[in-house]
Amino acid sequence: MNDMTPIEKFQTTIKDWETDQEVRWCPGCGDYAILKAVQRVLPEIGADPSKTVFVSGIGCSSRFPYYVESYGFHTIHGRAPAFATGIKLANPELDVWLVTGDGDGMSIGGNHTMHILRRNVNTQILLFNNEIYGLTKGQYSPTSREGTNSPTSPLGSVDRPALPCAFALGSGARFIARAYDVSKDLGSVLKAAHAHQGAAFVEIFQNCIVYNKDRFDDFTAKGVADQNQLWVKDGEPMLFGSVKSGGVKGITLDMDTLSLKVVDVAAKEDGTPDWQAAGVIVHNVKNRAIAHMLVEMPFGPFPMALGVIYDDPRPTYESTALAQDEQARAGKEANLAKLLGKGQTWTVGNTAADPI
């Protein structure tokens, strides 16, 4: 859709978005929860199945299009962003969702991920990050943590992992969000991504039940979530934790080192956290510098930043490119006969000796 056209509401239910195909992910895979969240969100945003396209590369996540009753294109490994770009340029009215994984989007397709983001093609890019190659049976991936044991790294991997959101910001993304498969807030993140006009990058931590089971438990498991998840919201202070779970905490900006810091937040007399006194900063989705810091916060000393971390739209690639094309066409006639006869021409008469 164009930047300026309001989204037309289309009436569907979750059932309308389910295909007759048997879902073939492993039982218990985090992908099921993501699929459900997407199928729940599509009716809520009034999406039209005929105008919706799911494009994917290769990997477990990339089977996604087969299970959504819309147009779907399961392409080749890592190249989904390039297919999506062609689709959007050919028909900007189509609402394109791109489904990729840490191997597909960060490794073999890293180049295309960079370019769809820098161009700002109006798509929703869902990167399922399970920190492992699932479909090829458990090799370590570009997002695997150092020391990951896998068939290709029996002594533990030695490469440093890529940070998808940091990569996306570095590539010029104008929308960055983070969530995880079974989070109740995944839907609202997806909706925000869809509302953003431009390339919206969403990293979704996803539990690979077979090859990297419970990898994200240190911030998703019951009991630790509250102290380890920082859900950021535009205009609200960056607070996490609770008195019950071990204390309310917040994020401040240390002006001496220009870095983020975790601080304890005391309660006011009415019991609400006195975040102002603690110097906790307020989330501003348009603050690119803070967004960089949030996505790079080392987990452990810091919580995992989740939610819409950055959202500052600018004109989409296809609207700018196609407007320029229109301008180039303005006032010009598409006369093929004239085009063929362009340039310096000469006419040959009936006899060779008599060129006109």
Next chain:
Amino acid sequence: MATLADGPDALTGGKETPAPEAVVVRFAGDSGDGMQLTGGQFTLSTALSGNDLATFPDFPAEIRAPQGTLFGVSAFQINFGSTEIDTAGDQPDVLVAMNPAALKTNVGALKIGGLIIADSGEFNKRNLEKAKYEVNPLEDGSLEKWQLLAFDISALTLEAVKPFGLGNKEALRCKNMWTLGLALWMFDRDRQPLVDWLNAKFKKSPVLAEANIAALNAGHAYGETAELAGPLKQYHIAPVESEPGLYRTVTGAEAISLGLVAGAQLADLPMFFGGYPITPASAILHNLARLKEFGVTTFQAEDEIAAIASAIGASYAGQLGVTSSSGPGIALKGEAMGLAIMTELPLVIVNSQRGGPSTGLPTKTEQSDLYQAIYGRNGDAPMPVIAARSPSDCFECAIEACRIAVEYMTPVMLLTDGYIGNAAEPWKVPDPESFKPFPAKFLSEKNGPNGELLPFARDEKGARPWIKAGTPGLMHRIGGIEKNPGTGNIDYSPSSHQTMTDARKAKVDGVANGTPAQEVTLGETTGKLAVVGWGSTYGPIHQAVRRARRKGLSVSQIHVRHVWPLPTNLGELLKGYDKILVPEMNTGQFKTVLRDQYLVDAQPLNKTSGQPFTIAEIEAAIEAALA
């Protein structure tokens, strides 16, 4: 054929033939000397005077190779005359050498007795050293078997442009116009189109326009008034006898661009062109980027893979996807071609072949991507392949590629090469109305017998329906995984893969039923020898066969456009000859295809020097085969 090299007498009426039928001129200089531009403008004036012509630009891969060096020499050869011209000519009659390096690298090709015009001003110690000459060849008698005209073009140019107050460097850049002026005089060409062109080119800087025009006029006047008459005589080459009509010159890259635009119009489709810069294919992207009003969208992708992927995406969304590249880029696109074959989406892939493997010879020509085009993908991945034989033939071939892609829902590869892409020839401007339209049909409602959608149902050609993403109610999923023959749903079953593999093959094989039977290009349909070619070897083969036939040899030319699938009658046709000779600018790829397809004893004639065949090379092979 009488040419300049038959001696000055041949050109002044001393012999029976008063004027040559064809002349080959080669302009050679430093890559910064503007030789391609000089050649291009000389080509234009030659075309305007009604001669048939063929050109061969030959330049280094480096944009500005170090001045004066042997590898920095850039050359432009043109063959023109009053008979049909099919090649850029075997050996130049005239060599214009702007410096010692240009002389050294090109003089070997010059016909014995041919004319050398050299800029003596550039034959200084430094340049001679760079060209590895120990003594000045203009002075040591080593050029005796040719006619030599050496004068200080640099000084003459400086003198001519003096009134315009240019700096020394800028003034010397007018040298190519001085040389062009001389060449125009030699062949009795009108200067006015050049004057108009210079005025337009330097509209913003009239001084430069005037200086260049002055240089042009000075060169022309030099020819007219120079006391050193010697071999420098004015030659009028009569116009060629050609079909009446409107003509222009066209390069292969231009003709492909125009053909793609025409093809998209005939298919009634907007065109999406995804490209990535690569020599020598970039010119197509450059041309199309300026043709937006014809419903063209161009996209410069981040790499070759993204270029083809975006084009396939556009086809999926209902446009005619096109991509182009050269060998290394085509290799990168291979996997995506497989996807287009698997999902059965229309796509045109233009391969401007160059010398390989790997980076190979980026600016030189070769035909060595034939295997890659026909066979070069994983799995059984059949794809039609068409090869253009000349710059102007690129136009029709591009239309044909679009037609097959749309009618058969398949990617199609169009082969051209560095030679055809850059070379120019006169082109009778076609009437767009003379081409039969092949409008694309999109599925608008469910096509199954029970009201279901069958994206992989097939029509009489074996093609599946084109379902434009965004069509109401026709949601479906496609991908690279093997699918059920009707629904297109994932289906790995043995019967499904067998059925679909067979269907994809049958569909592409069937393309041959919709293309014309193979004709004998020249000669009889049976005989002692058939010279079978494809692509840009057309010109030298044609001339060689013609010469051999004049000598009474039983030889025919068969030139194949549809190299995959091959024309249905080709096997039978080949059986009518005792021998088959296949000249190719590779190590024998089409020869192997023919042997494989027809069990015929096709014999190779191979050349991989980065240079097109000469007529003489093929003529000699014909004579040897029939000896």
